[in-house]
Amino acid sequence: MTGSNSDSGTSKPSVSTGQLAVVTMLAVGLAAAVFSWSWNYHRGRNSLQFYGPEAATLIRTAPKVEILRPEPESNIDISRAPGLLNARAALLSDASYEWTASAAPQESPLFSVRFSRGEHSVVVTFDFENRTISNSTTPRVATLKQKTADGWRQYLARMIKAQPPRTSSQS
Secondary structure: OOOOOOOOOOOOOOOOHHHHHHHHHHHHHHHHHHHHHHHHHHHOHHHHHHHOHHHHHHHHHOOEEEEEOOOHHHOEEOOOOOOHHHHHHHHOOHHHEOOOOOOOOOOOOOEEEEEEEOOEEEEEEEEOOOOEEEEOOEEEEEEEOHHHHHHHHHHHHHHHHHOOOOOHHHO
């Protein structure tokens, strides 16, 4: 018997199309994972520097979130409020800030929000008139983009409006 079938046992097996497809998919998946990690790392680098690692972690994951009011007993718990996940993400995204703009010191803070876990907390204070934001962990002030400032202003106003009125028995 002469032909190509007689020596097939002595030649090396070639890479099948299926194996090549699996290797290609793994390579594409790895490249996508590296790109995603890099994108997310650079997307919030300035925000992480502005808040600091502990405060940024609290903003992202704190189980208790409150709108602070002048009377501490009237703080509004928004820990389970709809839209809070997106609002938190906006604070930690570099795209929410005008990093090149010079931020004036806050003059008219209208709202403060406290993110807390146990004894650890960070208070984020908004000055919507000047579109600035500060936090209790660093002395710096940053300028919010108009869309982010408007979004937070509307979100907090909705949360305050949704709060049931206090009666004299709740005092």
